[in-house]
Amino acid sequence: MTSKSWIERDRASRLQSRYTFPEVLERGNGTLVYDTDGREYLDFVSGQVCAVAGHAHPKYADAIAKQAHTLIQRGSAFTDTCQIQLAEKVAQMCPGDLNKSYFACTGSESNEAALRMAKLITGRHEVAALVRGYHGLTAGSFGITGLGGVFREGYGPMQPGAVFLPAPYVYRCPFKGCDQDGDSCAMTCLEHGLDTLRRTSSGRPAAVFVEVVQSAGGVIVLPPEWLREVRRLCDEWGALLVIDEAQTGFGRTGKMFAFEHSGVMPDILTLSKSLGGGVPVSAVVVRDGLAAELEAKGYYQSSSHTGDPLLSAAALANLMIIEEEGLVENARKVGELLHRGLEQLRKEYDIVGDVRGLGLFLGFEIVESKETRTAASELAETVSAHCQRDGLLIGHVPGAVSENIIRILPPLTTTASEAERALEILGSALAQASSQAG
Ligand SMILES: Cc1ncc(COP(=O)(O)O)c(C=O)c1O
Structure with missing residues (x-):
C-alpha cells in the first residue's frame, strides 16, 4: 500500500x-x-x-522481546528486578549524589513529578522558568512552558505561579540595543529576568526549571556563566534547580549530561526521551539529601505505569548500548x-x-x-x-x-x-x- x-x-x-x-x-x-x-x-x-x-538496534530489540516473554507489568505497589537495575544504572551514570529515581513514562510526567517534589520540599508554589522553554503539554508541565500561540490559544488560563525569565538568546537579544558580546549579553538578560521575578512574584520561587539547550525554543545554549549564577541564586533563595535533560541526557551534547559543560549540579534532574531510547520511560533523579527529605515528608506519586518491567528493560538495554559502544x-x-x-x-x-x-x-x-x-x-x-x-x-x-x-x-x-x-x-x-x- x-x-x-x-x-x-x-x-x-x-x-x-x-x-x-x-x-x-x-x-x-x-x-x-x-x-x-x-x-x-x-x-x-x-x-x-x-x-x-x-x-x-539488535541488542535493544532483543531485550524488549525477552522481557515481553517474562513480565510486562506489575502492580504499582510492587517493585521488580528490571526497575531496580534501571534505578541503580541511572544512579551510577549520574554524577555526584544524584542517586535516587522515580520513574514515569513521558517527559511531561517527569516534570509534573518534579514540580510536586519542589512544592512539597519548599512549601512554596511559585516557579521560575524560561521564555522559549519547553517542558511538556500536561497542565503543570505546560504551566512552566514558555511558548505561546497555538499552544495557548483556546485552552483557557494556565496553572498559576509561573514567572518567565527571558532566555539568553544572544543572536537575537530580546533587549534590542544591548549591543554586548555573548556572555555579558546573557548576564544582562538574567538581570532583567531577576527584576521581573522580584516585581511579579514573592521573589523566592520553589524551583527554577531550565533546559541547558532549549530545543523547541530554537537550540539556544544557556551560557555556563548564566547557569552558574542561577545555581548560586537558587542556593541563596532556598529554591531547587531542576534541569530538564529530556533531549540532552545520556550523551547527546558530547558529555553524559549537558549540565556537565558548566559544572553546575541540579537538585533534580528530569530525563525522558534519551533514557528510553524509543519506548516511553522517564525519570526524576534527586540528590540523596532531597530523597531523604521527600521520603520523610511522605512524598506521594504514582501511576499505572511507573518503571514497568518492559520499559525498564528497554531503558537498561539502551543505557548499556550507550556505554558499551x-x-x-x-x-x-x-x-x-x-x-x-x-x-x-x-x-x-x-x-x-x-x-x-x-x-x-x-x-x-x-x-x-x-x-x-x-x-x-x-x-x-x-x-x-x-x-x-x-x-x-x-x-x-x-x-x-x-x-x-x-x-x-x-x-x-x-x-x-x-x-x-x-x-x-x-x-x-x-x-x-x-x-x-x-
Ligand atoms: C526538554 C523537554 N522536556 C519535556 C518534554 C515533554 O516530553 P513528552 O513529550 O515526552 O511529554 C520535551 C518534549 O519534547 C522536551 O523536549
Whole structure:
C-alpha cells in the first residue's frame, strides 16, 4: 500500500492534532528509516529525538522481546528486578549524589513529578522558568512552558505561579540595543529576568526549571556563566534547580549530561526521551539529601505505569548500548564534524545566519540575509522539503514554533560518512533555497 492510501486512512481514523508529513514511515535500521513507498531517509531527528542508539538496534530489540516473554507489568505497589537495575544504572551514570529515581513514562510526567517534589520540599508554589522553554503539554508541565500561540490559544488560563525569565538568546537579544558580546549579553538578560521575578512574584520561587539547550525554543545554549549564577541564586533563595535533560541526557551534547559543560549540579534532574531510547520511560533523579527529605515528608506519586518491567528493560538495554559502544564520545566527534560542516555552509550561504549547539545537538537559523538577520520561515520550509525529497529528515516541521530554525539531532550512533552525506544534501538544499531567495 502506498503512503497516499495510508494517509487517507490516517485522516479518516485518527484525530489530527498537529502537522503530519505525507510520507508514512514503516521501518528503520540504524540511522535510516523507510517509508511505505520504499524510500530511504537519513533520520537526523532520531524519531522524536528518542532513538539515540538508532532504529532497531539488535541488542535493544532483543531485550524488549525477552522481557515481553517474562513480565510486562506489575502492580504499582510492587517493585521488580528490571526497575531496580534501571534505578541503580541511572544512579551510577549520574554524577555526584544524584542517586535516587522515580520513574514515569513521558517527559511531561517527569516534570509534573518534579514540580510536586519542589512544592512539597519548599512549601512554596511559585516557579521560575524560561521564555522559549519547553517542558511538556500536561497542565503543570505546560504551566512552566514558555511558548505561546497555538499552544495557548483556546485552552483557557494556565496553572498559576509561573514567572518567565527571558532566555539568553544572544543572536537575537530580546533587549534590542544591548549591543554586548555573548556572555555579558546573557548576564544582562538574567538581570532583567531577576527584576521581573522580584516585581511579579514573592521573589523566592520553589524551583527554577531550565533546559541547558532549549530545543523547541530554537537550540539556544544557556551560557555556563548564566547557569552558574542561577545555581548560586537558587542556593541563596532556598529554591531547587531542576534541569530538564529530556533531549540532552545520556550523551547527546558530547558529555553524559549537558549540565556537565558548566559544572553546575541540579537538585533534580528530569530525563525522558534519551533514557528510553524509543519506548516511553522517564525519570526524576534527586540528590540523596532531597530523597531523604521527600521520603520523610511522605512524598506521594504514582501511576499505572511507573518503571514497568518492559520499559525498564528497554531503558537498561539502551543505557548499556550507550556505554558499551562509546556513544558519548561518538556524539562529540561526529558532532564536531557536523558543526564544522555547518559553519562552512554558513560561510557559503548568506541565508544561514547562525550555527550553534553542542555535540550532536545542533541548529542553524535561516534568514533573509546575514546583514538583516530577518527570520525566513518559508525559506526554512524550502530547505527542509528539499532535504526530505533527497532523503534527509531534519528538525523542521511546517508551522513549528521555532519557525526559521532547523534542528539537527541524529542518533548518537551516526557515522562520519552519514554526517558527510547529510551535509551534502543540506548544501544542495541551501543552494536551491538561496536561488529562490534571489
Ligand atoms: C526538554 C523537554 N522536556 C519535556 C518534554 C515533554 O516530553 P513528552 O513529550 O515526552 O511529554 C520535551 C518534549 O519534547 C522536551 O523536549
